Amino acid sequence: MTAVLDRVASPTPQGTAAPRRPRRRIGDMLVPTFAALAFAYLLVPVAYTVAFSFNDAGKTNLVWRGFTLDNWRNPCAAPQVCEAFANSLQVGFVSTIVATVLGTLIAIALVRFRFRGRSATNLLIFLPMSTPEVVLGAALLAQFLALRVPLGFGTVVAAHVMFCISFVVVTVKARVSSLDPALEEAAADLYASPLQAFWRVTFPLLLPGIAAAALLAFSLSFDDFIVTNFTSGAYTTFPKFVYVSATRGIPPQANVISSFMFVLALAIVVLVQVLGYARSKRLRAR
Amino acid sequence: MSITAALGDTVAGDPSAAPPPRRTAQRAHLVLLGPGIIYLLLFFVVPVGALLATSLYVPVPGGDVGQYQPAFHWQNYVDAISQFWPTIVRSFWFALLATGAALVIGYPMAYVIAVRARGHKLLQGLLLVLVVAPFFTSFILRTIAWKQILADDSFTVSALHWLHLLPADARLTATPFAVVCGLTYNFLPFMVLPIFAALGRLDSRLLEAGSDLYASPTTTFRTVTWPLSMPGVVAGTLLVFIPAAGDYVNASLLGNNTNTTMVGQVIDSRFFKVLDYPTAACLSVVLMAAIMLLVGAYIRRAGTEELV
Numbered sequence: 054m055t056a057v058l059d060r061v062a063s064p065t066p067q068g069t070a071a072p073r074r075p076r077r078r079i080g081d082m083l084v085p086t087f088a089a090l091a092f093a094y095l096l097v098p099v100a101y102t103v104a105f106s107f108n109d110a111g112k113t114n115l116v117w118r119g120f121t122l123d124n125w126r127n128p129c130a131a132p133q134v135c136e137a138f139a140n141s142l143q144v145g146f147v148s149t150i151v152a153t154v155l156g157t158l159i160a161i162a163l164v165r166f167r168f169r170g171r172s173a174t175n176l177l178i179f180l181p182m183s184t185p186e187v188v189l190g191a192a193l194l195a196q197f198l199a200l201r202v203p204l205g206f207g208t209v210v211a212a213h214v215m216f217c218i219s220f221v222v223v224t225v226k227a228r229v230s231s232l233d234p235a236l237e238e239a240a241a242d243l244y245a246s247p248l249q250a251f252w253r254v255t256f257p258l259l260l261p262g263i264a265a266a267a268l269l270a271f272s273l274s275f276d277d278f279i280v281t282n283f284t285s286g287a288y289t290t291f292p293k294f295v296y297v298s299a300t301r302g303i304p305p306q307a308n309v310i311s312s313f314m315f316v317l318a319l320a321i322v323v324l325v326q327v328l329g330y331a332r333s334k335r336l337r338a339r
Numbered sequence: 340m341s342i343t344a345a346l347g348d349t350v351a352g353d354p355s356a357a358p359p360p361r362r363t364a365q366r367a368h369l370v371l372l373g374p375g376i377i378y379l380l381l382f383f384v385v386p387v388g389a390l391l392a393t394s395l396y397v398p399v400p401g402g403d404v405g406q407y408q409p410a411f412h413w414q415n416y417v418d419a420i421s422q423f424w425p426t427i428v429r430s431f432w433f434a435l436l437a438t439g440a441a442l443v444i445g446y447p448m449a450y451v452i453a454v455r456a457r458g459h460k461l462l463q464g465l466l467l468v469l470v471v472a473p474f475f476t477s478f479i480l481r482t483i484a485w486k487q488i489l490a491d492d493s494f495t496v497s498a499l500h501w502l503h504l505l506p507a508d509a510r511l512t513a514t515p516f517a518v519v520c521g522l523t524y525n526f527l528p529f530m531v532l533p534i535f536a537a538l539g540r541l542d543s544r545l546l547e548a549g550s551d552l553y554a555s556p557t558t559t560f561r562t563v564t565w566p567l568s569m570p571g572v573v574a575g576t577l578l579v580f581i582p583a584a585g586d587y588v589n590a591s592l593l594g595n596n597t598n599t600t601m602v603g604q605v606i607d608s609r610f611f612k613v614l615d616y617p618t619a620a621c622l623s624v625v626l627m628a629a630i631m632l633l634v635g636a637y638i639r640r641a642g643t644e645e646l647v
Contacts (some may be wrong), residue, residue, distance in 0.1 A: 088451040091444045095473055095527060098484035102476050115487055155375035162371035174372065181383050183634060184627055185585020187603040191623040192386035194610060195393040215382040218375055276478050278588060295479040299592060303483060311477040318475035319468070326464035333460070
């Protein structure tokens with residue numbers, strides 16, 4: 054702020070104010086135009102992915118050969134696609150549940166209690182997020198090799214839970230620290246036991262944050278390739294299937310599954326946005 | 340956002356932290372923390388230890404390929420670094436380029452969503468959905484889409500040839516440009532979201548005050564908007580730089596095998612193709628250590644100069 058005041062302390066000549074107007078209007082359009090191009094950059098590859106799910110592909114799905122609905126009619130026609138998809142869903146669900154429970158507990162403890170080792174705990178949460186995936190994968194593989202653990206479903210889930218926990222903690226923590234502690238105190242004043250106060254007051258209020266964290270964890274797990282590649286052995290998840298088949302040609306059914314997930318997730322998120330908007334409008338109208 | 344949140348969390352020093360019965364409270368936090376912390380110790384700290392140990396292993400004398408025994412062979416690091424230092428440097432260079440590009444592309448997006456769309460809550464929400472929408476499709480398939488967009492016979496390349504923006508014999512696919520383009524693309528939302536969060540908290544009256552006091556839009560931006568968005572910029576650049584430096588999907592799908600190899604590819608192939616675990620572990624340790632040093636120095640610099 055002081056910088057602003059310093060700067061304008063030496064006033065600009067008054068004359069510059071008038072001719073600035075039209076220039077500013079061009080400037081007004083410049084940033085949104087650039088942003089629109091940036092959105093296009095972000096979304097064109099997504100459009101490609103969806104479009105090529107309708108491609109009448111031969112061996113490889115790299116060139117457009119014509120429109121067909123066959124891929125959508127038989128999403129499991131290509132060998133292994135649906136198996137990999139089912140594996141990814143399974144890994145995603147199990148890792149999400151475990152990571153959300155463990156992460157939520159940590160988040161509550163970090164916000165609600167002061168204890169020794171708090172900053173060490175914060176560091177332990179922060180480090181997995183700031184470590185490149187390839188290092189996480191290499192470290193887990195080194196450990197599994199040293200202990201001769203057979204690679205498969207179990208090791209993949211173990212790895213996914215690990216990198217999801219930190220993101221759950223961060224997401225839920227934001228929600229916990231925005232809660233008014235007076236609400237819990239009110240519950241206590243009304244003779245609720247701490248456990249009752251938690252389940253009847255705190256937990257329902259935390260639920261949106263926990264749901265957001267769980268969705269984040271699921272999407273991280275579902276789309277993970279690098280860590281999975283290091284910890285899966287012969288077990289195949291959907292991203293791994295796509296990567297491995299990239300060398301010999303990805304079947305269009307992979308695009309079908311990916312597009313389906315895209316539309317589903319987009320519908321959920323847009324619905325949440327619109328409902329939230331409608332609700333806040335209603336509340337304001339009251 | 341997540342990084343700043345995880346780092347300096349003394350912000351939420353809330354008053355409820357003085358619970359009535361002290362002893363139950365102390366046990367309560369152990370019960371809450373215990374499972375998660377033990378999990379992270381077992382599956383993060385111990386594996387990193389295993390990685391460090393593996394990096395010093397030596398081959399079993401007379402053993403098969405891929406058989407190693409514990410040792411303290413520090414020479415592994417010298418060998419790994421002297422053989423692969425160009426790859427390591429290239430990884431950081433590509434990550435830096437991608438971070439710069441993501442900042443240039445992502446800042447205006449965040450600005451438009453946070454400041455221009457401020458009055459329109461629904462539009463703001465939907466634009467944010469568009470920012471994260473790419474995450475709803477497969478990361479690998481999106482990278483493959485870039486392979487199609489930049490392919491030699493693609494529309495993009497023919498258009499660039501036709502406009503003479505690209506020499507007739509030049510190509511985009513399998514070049515460093517393609518890899519950096521893919522890296523920028525894949526991690527762009529991580530840049531937009533924290534900057535959006537920082538700009539969302541920006542008080543519009545400050546911007547009005549800037550123009551009321553005859554500051555040009557550029558001056559207002561330079562002296563008000565940019566400094567106040569700094570926490571978001573720091574978080575965003577870290578969230579792009581760190582995964583980009585370790586990524587190998589873009590390099591292996593969009594690159595070639597000569598001048599685009601990134602360190603992640605080497606780690607992967609040393610582990611799985613060559614079964615040279617010590618070298619792979621050495622490179623992982625070097626990558627992790629280098630990132631921590633860089634990030635630490637960056638946070639300290641950004642922190643003292645701009646953040647507080």
